Amino acid sequence: MVALAAAVPTAALLDSATATPLDPATATLLELSVELIEGLSVGLARPAYLLAFPIAALALWALVFRDASGTASEDSRRWFLAARLAVVALVVLSAAGPYTTQSKLTTGEPRVTMLVDQSDSMAVTPNVENRLAESIESAGVSVRQVPVGAADSSPVGDAVAANIRENGSLVLLSDGRVTSGQSLQQAAELARSANATVSTVSMEPRTRERYVTVEGPEKASLGVQNRFVARVDGVGGNTTATLTVSVDGEQVLERTVNDVPAPVMFNHTFESTGSHTVTAEIDVTDRFVENDVSRQTVRVVERPEILYVSPGEYPFRDYLDRLYDVETAERVPEDLSPYYAVVVQDAPADSIGNVDRLQEFVIDGGGLLVVGGTNSFESGGYQGSNLASMLPVSVGEGEPRSTNIVLSVDVSGSAQEGMRIQKATALSVLDQLGDENEVGLVGFNYQAYRVSEVEPLSQNRQELQDKIRRLRAGGATDIAAGVDGGGELLGDRVGTVILISDGHDNPEEAASVARQLSERGIQVVTVGAGETINERTLRTIAGAGGGSYFRATETTRLGILFGGTGAPGGSGLIVIDRGTFITSGVTLTADPDAFNDVSVRRGADFLVAGDTGQPALATWRYGLGRVATITAHDDDGTLGGLLREPDSLLVTRTTNYAIGDPERKATGVTGIPDTRVGEPTTVTYRGADRPDVDGIAFRRVGDETFQATVTPDSTGYFQILDATYAADYAREYAAFGPDPALESLAEDTGGREFTAGQGEQIARFATERARGIRPVRTDWTWLPLLLGLLVFTAEVSYRRLQVRRRDTTSDGGLP
Template identity: 30%
Template structure:
């Protein structure tokens, strides 16, 4: 935070305190930034928290988790987006700790800057030998440079990256980074295959492979993983299956490669063997080319009648329009989700495949049951942010349909534009439906927003229907149109947040695949353009299983085994293997740490290990069979050795992420907050004031006046009768 103006927090606090004397300021500093913890600590419910911070929470509860939790107690979190007074540049190295000898490994040198331009020299060394040196100009906040290297000797090696900035660089401590790497022998793998193939050639180059035509070689403990290449179910005997189940359950890996004799073509469906796999061997539903999210406005302004005297409200009309969209046959090949927003946004329904009649009818019933929240504020930005979140992992085209009466509150427009612009840049097509009592030629904020993000806009009045097209525009004509190739399928990464696909650069087509469906709990990692699973993974017992539902490269998928695409199969096998080291003797596992963090160490040994570090015997505790734990506290940067196992200690984690957290705005907007810059304190105060006034609609009983009136009439009648009776008696 020292790169920002230190007086901003006091200025913001002073402005808030002038209008709200009960406002309090809380400050913290040090080599760690536990923003999530602090939000949880100070949130009281029905209040507001203003963060004057870079938004980089590096210790304790994640920022997103904390903001989500406190939002459920009506605590709104805001962030002041600051421009740094100084630039700062940091460097780090990302890659595997345990690597295999002779295999080319890719490490990523990540350079971050707080400003908008930095020039520096980057040098990368392996054991003091320079393997890369270049002058770099950087205009993006983050630049990642992949560096490949193959180690030729076993044991610990150290990769070092250093930058020498030419201009403003506030901290020098984060200009160098060390990564310890432990090189191990090639792990043993059993490949069960009947033929030569690209798969066989690739894994034989990378690992110590034993090739067998059946499981008769035995699933011995020396093997880290087994690869089954296009096997009929009949080729797996009951004894082999039992042995394989035990092999994987004990912590080893299994990769099942498809082809003409496996999965849907090999009798796997409902077999005992299929129970181990992350897929079922029947065709997956076709999810079309579109994922669509409908965003509905249910704020207080939608309570009123759209046409006076009809009894039909704006919300009633919105529901009818959405139901009409769901019944449109053009959407049958799409997945559709629904979000509603009033004072806050919430998910009405996740993405649902509309060609499923039961699911579609259930979704329609859910929409008809939506009740207005009675909140005055129209939080369009929150609705858009939630739609953006729902579409994060969409493999096909993305569409968002916003149905609203068009009333955008002051202060909401800019934040709505920010989210919508971000979605537009991510190739999300946006459709704005303006529900109105009568058409107008005036340019509304709602229409202006649509034009600003290249969205479609249409007005509609009760009881007319609307027409929405989610068809993708035709490709631009080329001088010589390429001939269509029947039976080719583009494959792409579906889920990025996984070891296998995190840094994968995949660009390939295949000509065939096994039509399977991923199971609940499985990770769908690579898919075709139609969403068909190609690589799925899950855990089985202590082990790992991957379904590779195309072939070994012999007929369908040769492109997956060449060039950069071959990284996919090596990443898959590496994940299936897990720890490539031998389980014999004493095995040490410890991550590199940042200065100030405790280094936790796990030791696997058949006997109680005796570990000495710095001349002192470490206190070791047993946490499981043959597994022990200890820790060391390292107070200086450098590379330390426990036996022959290296542990690097780098600068404090506080200096890793520099500049404003690019994800903070999305997190805060998603849960009802806003992000303002230093000059927008007045808008922040207005927003806080508006949100402090909460309007709730509660049923009020009207029985009492009628009961009292009835009682009064009853008493009057009783008194009248009594008077008449007394009068009669006197007259008599």
């Protein structure tokens, strides 16, 4: 056995620089090879067999020289030993399995495996698989057709994964609409690991098809207006559809729709609690009727009761009163049990009242929203108070704190085309970091490499810039290695890993590593950079690591988080993290006059900032409860434009965040999310006793909390106890035409996008894939055996010739 340490890849990480693996490992190898010249190496398949030679040599020596008798001279014995040693050496070498590996141009055997999607969503496209297969075969390439899916089942990702072969070539004839199994992204990752390509053939739909969806809040407050949207979409030629919408069976809207997509918005106010139904239906002539009706349920609850505490009268109080059941007080009372959240606005710390009771209320699961102003935070004596310990911000800007940061830059082969962009992004990120930070650099492909230690940025900024510019791409991709490498470079320090990548890798392992780093106090922030970016993967990793995802164009936001200068020349508010419930899809136009003098605490979520980095909105969990602070305001006690649309959505969501589940104090069935045919949903019940429902088995999941899983087999509205849920049509009928994921699938695996008329081009691509310079291994086991036989024959023949000449005895004089 031979143990070899992991080596640095042949494609150096840096030009004229050294980058060492962060975790060099040793591996026990069963083979041994040495490269003689570029493209040619020699090796042994079973090198352990060489250990037999010294044993055999010792035995031969003993046989020839030990207790020697006979008439053979000393020289004869030496020649005999040398000849037999040569024979033994050649036999042992043959047993060790000698081989050579040489790069050669091979033609290969071009073949095409064509996966043909036969699910219903493909019924709106022409049937071209047979004609396409004939075209490919006429160009001299064999085709194997594999049917995929049927009816409302489209396990396209599973089919791709099942048919991947090493260095193979797949052609996917599908719209890419996956309804079950693994995603196309996961299948692409498997294809890349096998060096297989997946090309796609997608056709534009020719048959007319329309479908309708209805969307709105899952839960609503009694007497509060809610916004819904009924959307008619589809493919094929123009046609007229009549859209009707009913609430609890009563028609509330009728509209004629000609063009698609056609979103139709409407408002509705529910006047009773409990489950309500919203049904959208289209009257149209098209291919399928299954998707002509869409269903949604809304669970209406009593308005959550909140307590508003303030020494003054502000417009925010009236705004809250339109949405919630608001009770006003000048001070926090002893009894907070009726309330879901407490809102404190512009109140000095010594006027708030029973802060100890407020703290208990939040720890036990209540919510707290603290809104700033001229009498609060730095001007309200918050610093050092019991209230301050509950807040996600601390009073005063404070001195810029040193933060430990590692830039982990993707230098894998998948990033090669976009390496220029990734270097520019990494340099832009570095520019946003303040000098007080300590920064290191890691490059990663299939493993992470230590490029620069974590050192004060004020001393090594120029060196880091130079090393980033000299990064080179190559090797397979393992984002998990990049995340882990960043954490390893930080060591025992608390800090942040800023991952700069195109995201083309399976997110699961990287997210798991990010989650582990988060538990150690290391945040993972991701930045998307490259020609094509998989944002979903990068968002998943950032979410698991307690950080945020930023596009390459949003790196100025990192300056706000890590001691930079914000957004020079900007105005208004900046959303720092769009991946949260509060900020997702929010548009901000407000330009507040003032901000309280605060800084965001470590561990809190910094969501919105002013144009120069002042914290405007921050949140965190405190005990079982939720706490939020809004520190943007105007001198007149307003929120600086945040109470006007579209900005008011931010305030509403922040308040809802603090309230949490408006039914957490209720008993009975408190939630059944709507689902689709064939897809499970979970029923949640709160109560002292397990509910008894025929055909449904509830399991205990917490104190007085039970859950059950149900899977509808038909569309409609279904009731369990006192709650209703909707089963909408199958996912197969919810989208038609090529999925954008098809383009990523082809790009990620090195495949091509073809049309149905490009059979010859598909054959040519398959031929090019089969042909190429590949390592060809040649077994030379026979050669040492042949040479050994020749040496043995020559030695025996020589001795026999000597006997005939009477130079030696007939037996050679040997014992």
